[in-house]
Amino acid sequence: MGMLEIRDLSISYGQHRAVEKASLRVAKGEIVVILGANGAGKSSILRAAAGLLPAMPGSSFEMNGRDITNCPPDEFVEAGIALVPEDRAIFAELTVQENLKLGAYPKRARKKAPDNLARVLALFPRLAERPRQRVQTMSGGEQQMVAIGRAMMSAPAILLLDEPSLGLSPLLCSELFRSLARIRSTEIGILLVEQNAKRALAIADRGYVLENGCVTASDRSEVLSSDERVRKAYLGSDGSSINLR
Amino acid sequence: MDILIGGFLLGGTYALMALGLQLQYGVARIMNLANGEMLVAGAFGAFWFYSGFQMRPFLAIVLIVPLAFVVNWAIYHYLLTPLVRRAKSRGQLEVDGILATFGMSFILVGLMLAVFGGEYFSYSYLERAVFVLEQPYGLNRIAAFCASLVFCIALVVWLSHTRSGLALRAVAVNPTAAGLVAIKVARTSAIAFAIGGAVTASGGALLSMFLTFDASIGVIFTLKALIIVILGGVGEIRGTVAAAFLLGLAETAVASLVDPGLTLAAAYLLFIVVLLVRPRGLFGSRS
Amino acid sequence: MSAINRGKFILVALAFGTAALLPFFDTGYWLSLGVSLAMYAVLATSWTLFSGPTHYISLATAAFFGTGMYVVGGGVDLLPYPALVLIAALTGAVLATLVGLTTMRISGVYFVIFTLGLAELIRQVVTWVQTTFTSSSGLYVLTDITESMIYWELMSLLALVYLAGWMINHSRLGLALRVIGNDETVAAHIGINTAKAKVMLFIISGTVASVCGALLAPRWVYVEPTIAFSPMISFQVVIMALLGGVHRLWGPLCGVIPFTLLWEVIAAQFPNQTTLLLGASFLLIVYFIPNGIAGLLENFPKQLQSKNGG
């Protein structure tokens, strides 16, 4: 069973402790959301889980039972972890086709590239329409598709998504969440950091609440959504819209 | 007409040396001010093999290229990687890189002065005249041109049609994203820098077949390569080749119509005009 | 002016006064060393006025320096010397304005290359003009100006540069340059005329270098393009400024003194390896003293504090 297991993850920037002994796991075919205020350390966890940030001694990462702690980023990818960071990190000057081709650069993905390509293009038909377009000329929503599509080309077992809906219009946002549900159905696990907590909890199976770098709650998403504290902090006062008049 | 052909012949070798710099700057993000010295080193290499061992320059290149690759790889690995690690931003790396390679250019000049002395060097190889459209051209120039062309085409094809070439371009465009698709960014940068240096050195070896050179002439070639890269647009391989031919043409025209002493001035003027009209280079599209 | 500032001012004035006495003690080796020190102090400090806050690395010092020298060389038989210095200043200012206006839209690497090329361009053109229109490849500057006078002139210029630098640092212009060095886009959006601020500083810096060249022309007697526009001058100025530190007005001086002395030794002991050693010392500075000696000096008390506190 494909599973990412993060144990006792601590991250610090100089003197500042960003994350303190956080333990999380994601299994294949499930969506797990991390809730938390800005600066709570959500992005740091994702970046560390992709091997981009050094974790402090005592932290450990295990992928399918294999220890990948302290490995360089490319080995995290080879182990089956793909990150779509907040700034999307696409190759803006290259074409859609080249971006997807680069997604299949990891050795684990090379053989399965044609299958994965078919899968990505089925998920995002718009990418099939313009393979030769330079990504920088595409709209924000389309660029997000390229970013997620490229991550899926690396045949990941676990997809890490950092604020995928940031800057997307409500329409594109709905589209995005529908695609996430479809991605889950292909047996990929998703670890999601999302500002739009309401929608994220609606599609997630489980969730973690992160406060000042510590995991303070973890439960099934239905339980979290009905938790009064969570509702207040992340879902707005009445859970639907903010009314300050 | 002979300006056209002469410029074209010169442009071929220019393209080669500028592509070397383009790889180093575009991929490894090092604006290498010692590029010209690497070129002169290549020229000295060819000279040394020819005068010492009667080795033909084309054969010498086979030895010079791997040698230059190793030397440049070592320069990147031991001298530039610390700067890459230290840099907080791309801008800082550019400044540090400029300063460091600037120091290296002096060291290289100093070394070449110590080994070969300050005189002018040249050797005669393939000095027969060949007639193109009833005008005589040195066979050495034409041979050097053909060799450069072969190298350039090989390089362009490799960059645009192979997996490793694509990986190189990926690092050039977005190093963070490249790391996320399992490309080993540090290694790829080192390789790009080394290949760039090797390409430049091979350009120097080819130039030495028909050009007189001395140990301190490198800065002129650095300037020319920089001008070509900027004219063509950073990261634009085809633009670089086109700009190289343009510069070769402009220089030949000024040399034969005005005065050979003003070629660099002409190159520089061209550079200024283009920068003012199109700040991203003639073929640049990056925003 | 606050009490601390007044104290500093008196201290600096005293230091200048003491240094100005040098020609009364020696007119040989030490005076000539003093002239070199003063010359590089002027050039490195004026370079830092522009390049320090903006992070634009200018390699155009030689272009301005050589221009000033050639103005004197070309007019020494026609006009009185003080007039020539004025013309040199004017020529430097005009050249800096032209270069500034054309290059201030471009940044980073482009600017470095532009300025590196500028000296080469002027050198080629001057060489070409000389060989085409005159028979000689250089010019004689024969005057009755003594080395002591040159020294005093340079010291006065240095005092002016420091005064100007102090005034700029305490003005809106100085603040504008700091913002530009941080983020040029933000600078424009908060109402800073970025092009004007940069061009003004570049003009000041270029004019000073030009005047410096004019003041030194009588010392060299024979002026030649390869010497007057030597890229070596630009490089040495950059090295000294970086060695000293570019974030303080007094930073470059910390680089000029040790480097000039070191250079004296190198030139005397290893006359054939100057280029090699120049490159090596340059590398050492870039790698090991990135913030300059001034940075080291400023951090030193902090380190002491943290040691005592921790």
Add this chain to the structure above:
Amino acid sequence: MVLNVDGMTKSFGGIRAVDALSFELVPGEILGLIGPNGSGKTTVINVLSGALKANAGRIQLLNRDIGQLSTHEIARCGLARTFQIVRILPAMTVLENVAVGGVFGHGRYWGAALDRRAKDLLQRLGVRHGADTPATALTYIDQKRVELARALISDPKVLLLDEWLAGLNPVELGIGISLIRDLRAEGRAIIIVEHVMDAIRSLCDRCVVMNGGQKIAEGTPGTVLADRAVISAYLGDEYGDA
């Protein structure tokens, strides 16, 4: 009227990012500029602030044509902005970051008056860190506050906020919304580009909805968000039905 935009058009290559856009802004009004990604909102902000030059059209700020002015001149006329991705001056302290906004812009302050203004603003916006802290040490939300303070210190008549509320949690969002409302009460005209619908609904007096560079709707948030064209181009059916 503080701002009058008439027929603003901006093309990149062959693509019209903004196509003959017209709208007005009166003092003390908050205008929401909304629309799908790539509809040209940020381009409008960039043209207004002078970072880009329009190909055609007329822009008047306080009855003065600013279409051909450069960025710093427009800032001096009384227009200030924040950036979509926060732009802090990294080598400066928190106080300096705010103060520089008041030196060269619309209001020109210096010395003690400048210092006082900057400190007042920091306090008002709730930046709790010491004024001498390096700005890079601040959290994201505090950096956003500092950036807003830098825009406000010059006493601008028109304020452009490019997704200033994006990425805030509900509590912070509430604070941010009441802050912007206070600014309106001072008589400033504000244009906000936002995707946070709750904020649009509770803040804006009027909305301009863009799609493909053109204005497809204009009116109160209530009317435009119920508009069929807006729902199909931007909000999606889920929102429309709700």
